[in-house]
Amino acid sequence: xxxxxxxxxxxxxxxxxxxxxxxxxxxxxxxxxxxxxxxxxxxxxxxxxxxxxxxxxxxxxxxxxxxxxxxxxxxxxxxxxxxxxxxxxxxxxxxxxxxxxxxxxxxxxxxxxxxxxxxxxxxxxxxxxxxxxxxxxxxxxxxxxxxxxxxxxxxxxxxxxxxxxxxxxxxxxxxxxxxxxxxxxxxxxxxxxxxxxxxxxxxxxxxxxxxxxxxxxxxxxxxxxxxxxxxxxxxxxxxxxxxxxxxxxxxxxxxxxxxxxxxxxxxxxxxxxxxxxxxxxxxxxxxxxxxxxxxxxxxxxxxxxxxxxxxxxxxxxxxxxxxxxxxxxx
Numbered sequence: 001x002x003x004x005x006x007x008x009x010x011x012x013x014x015x016x017x018x019x020x021x022x023x024x025x026x027x028x029x030x031x032x033x034x035x036x037x038x039x040x041x042x043x044x045x046x047x048x049x050x051x052x053x054x055x056x057x058x059x060x061x062x063x064x065x066x067x068x069x070x071x072x073x074x075x076x077x078x079x080x081x082x083x084x085x086x087x088x089x090x091x092x093x094x095x096x097x098x099x100x101x102x103x104x105x106x107x108x109x110x111x112x113x114x115x116x117x118x119x120x121x122x123x124x125x126x127x128x129x130x131x132x133x134x135x136x137x138x139x140x141x142x143x144x145x146x147x148x149x150x151x152x153x154x155x156x157x158x159x160x161x162x163x164x165x166x167x168x169x170x171x172x173x174x175x176x177x178x179x180x181x182x183x184x185x186x187x188x189x190x191x192x193x194x195x196x197x198x199x200x201x202x203x204x205x206x207x208x209x210x211x212x213x214x215x216x217x218x219x220x221x222x223x224x225x226x227x228x229x230x231x232x233x234x235x236x237x238x239x240x241x242x243x244x245x246x247x248x249x250x251x252x253x254x255x256x257x258x259x260x261x262x263x264x265x266x267x268x269x270x271x272x273x274x275x276x277x278x279x280x281x282x283x284x285x286x287x288x289x290x291x292x293x294x295x296x297x298x299x300x301x302x303x304x305x306x307x308x309x310x311x312x313x314x315x316x317x318x319x320x321x322x323x324x325x326x327x328x329x330x
Contacts, residue, residue: 285324
């Protein structure tokens with residue numbers, strides 16, 4: 001629902017080393033993934049070949065008619081922006097020819113949305129007393145094809161935290177201490193003794209968040225008692241059901257996983273922000289759309305984009321599909 005603006009505490013830009021560690025690639029490999037061309041390919045191609053002309057065409061342009069010069073410059077606007085050649089279209093779709101054809105990097109969607117919020121966002125109050133600049137219903141699409149992954153580079157993203165939290169969700173855990181023990185403290189403030197007591201959960205052990213994300217993903221409908229109980233076989237395992245459906249009926253339009261359980265919300269330390277996702281299969285590719293009722297642009301959104309992109313990659317792996325796109329709808 002509302003998208004908040006960046007807080008003053010947010011930092012932009014990772015060092016080259018941090019970016020390499022986060023993505024897990026060397027500078028060369030990262031460049032290959034983002035641009036979609038190998039260094040070898042870049043080196044061997046002439047400038048004329050890169051912009052879509054043969055050396056012959058370029059040579060002809062030096063002393064031929066205006067018509068030939070026009071042809072040698074590249075392509076007409078129509079050809080550049082909407083070439084019907086299948087390979088060129090795929091290159092544009094997958095951001096392979098970034099810059100050469102004037103294609104903007106997908107990360108600009110995030111930066112443009114921040115700019116919009118700062119200039120035109122609606123000023124609203126919130127439960128924390130901080131205040132927000134918000135808008136409603138923006139959408140961002142990120143390709144997962146050809147080894148690309150939407151880990152933002154203009155905003156520092158806690159990659160290890162993304163991975164650990166997602167695995168924690170998948171395990172169905174609601175014990176924040178499991179993350180804190182691994183140095184991931186993103187849930188610590190909302191599971192502290194003081195917070196739980198203040199929220200009316202004085203009978204809970206510190207670290208017990210209640211039936212939050214992981215519980216809903218794996219045990220929807222089960223009766224929640226505490227974070228240490230064994231819920232094996234209880235409730236509906238939404239994640240497993242989606243995996244099974246993708247394998248047996250990939251055209252199904254009900255592959256939805258929801259963490260928004262109205263009955264359990266009063267028992268949660270915090271109601272879910274990224275509350276629903278839907279999977280979609282077409283042409284052997286798996287895509288995922290995420291809906292967030294509330295999304296902190298400075299902190300939560302970059303984290304959640306990476307998390308659901310990773311989840312899509314994992315589900316695609318176990319179902320034998322390629323990855324398509326990840327969509328963030330807030």
